[in-house]
Amino acid sequence: MITLKDIIDWSEAWALLIPLTFYFIWKPKDTWVKPIVTYLIIAFFLNLTADIIWKRNSLSIKEPIENFFSFLYVPQYKQVSNNLFYNLHSIARFLLFTWFFYKLDPVFFKKIIRIVVPLFIVFIIINFYYFANIIVLPNSALFAVEAALLLFYCILYFIRLNKDDRLTNPFSESSFRVVSGLTLYNAINFPIFIFYDYLITSNDEYSEDIWTVHNITYIVLNILIAFSFKK
């Protein structure tokens, strides 16, 4: 029997199919669509793999999964971990949305991106070399920095929009819908990301419940991306 919780738990994978379906129906031609679609495809495979590893018991595929992903075995938890995929997803999301903002307005975002991206790469190297293991835990520092930087891009986008005289109705501006979704997703999840590795070790039940909030905002983000493909 599939419960509402199961549906929400799997939403990280199926929610991505909403914008991908509408992409193939409407075939938008805007220059910024390519990074978004690339993100949707990469995120779909990463999240699907992470969810399959997570739900391997209920799917009755524990043994083949643990054999296949034996390189992800974490001795202290005595099981394989899907956190590598969440961490990779976070890095991919930041880089692909950076590309999205660059495509939106290369002149406006070029200088900022030139500073932010190298700093982010340096941060990843230092973080995973000295402080965290990319396989063991979902990395709060990575998620929080990623969310903060994406929020920074979003705020810059709104500042740029406010300065722009060649204005159209904001509701009909398709990129506006993507950025609104991204702002909503990152702002709401920012407190979750900051404390997530602490919560997952100290209050597992709450961390699971709060991840439902994350999944709901992720569905909203994907719905807004899907709407942004419509002219």
Added chain:
Amino acid sequence: MNTGGNDISFLVTVSIAIMLFIVAGFLFAVMMNQRKKWLLQKEMSGLKEHQQNQLIEAAVRSEEGERHRIAEMLHDEVGALLSSSRIFLVEMNTQNLSANDKQDHGKVKEMIDESIQKVRSISHNLHSTILKEFGLNEAIRHFMKKVAGGSTLNSVVELDEEYQISNAETDLAVYRIIQELVNNLIKHAHPRLISITSSLKENQLQLRMLHNGEGLTQEQFEELRFKSVGLGLKNIQNRIILLKGTILFSKLDNGEYTIQLSIPVVI
């Protein structure tokens, strides 16, 4: 569950609520601000368009006024002078004139007759009394008959008789567009056939001009009307804007060209 964990859970929940509140408020404020700017800009462009239309209307009205004044002067003054001259010439006693002088007298009379015809024709072109008295259909028929008369050009005119005078200014503008288009065709496209048909559908007067000359496509029309040389095309476009109508130039597969006008009319 430890107390620290509970405190963090509470902090996270409250932070999420605060963030949700801030982001929702922020997005709402951005959208409202953008919408306000957009509405203002829309209003501004509406005003600009209105002002532009008023300028076009004033230019068209003054052009019509000037045409009327010149037509009247030609008809009443030059025409009257020529007619008086003709009377004097006809009443002249030619019996005592030599054969050569008689021939010259006949030539002068012929030239005055021709001048009277020309003045009348120019005057009618400038200000069509037929349009005023008998309406657009009759004016177009008369104009095409005059244009095709005595030349190798064939004209076919099939107009919807359901269309009666809707508005004198609309009729005049449509008539001027047809005049300008036909004159342009004769001058530049050199057609052997011009066909004009019209139909009235749902308060839209549809006029279709078909010709077999070297016509224009819509792209060429758009390009030419922005060039300083295309004054006639600019006039056509201005009148179309005033009438809130559309004009479409196209080339058919058989090599012929069409010009389709769609004008909203109130019957």
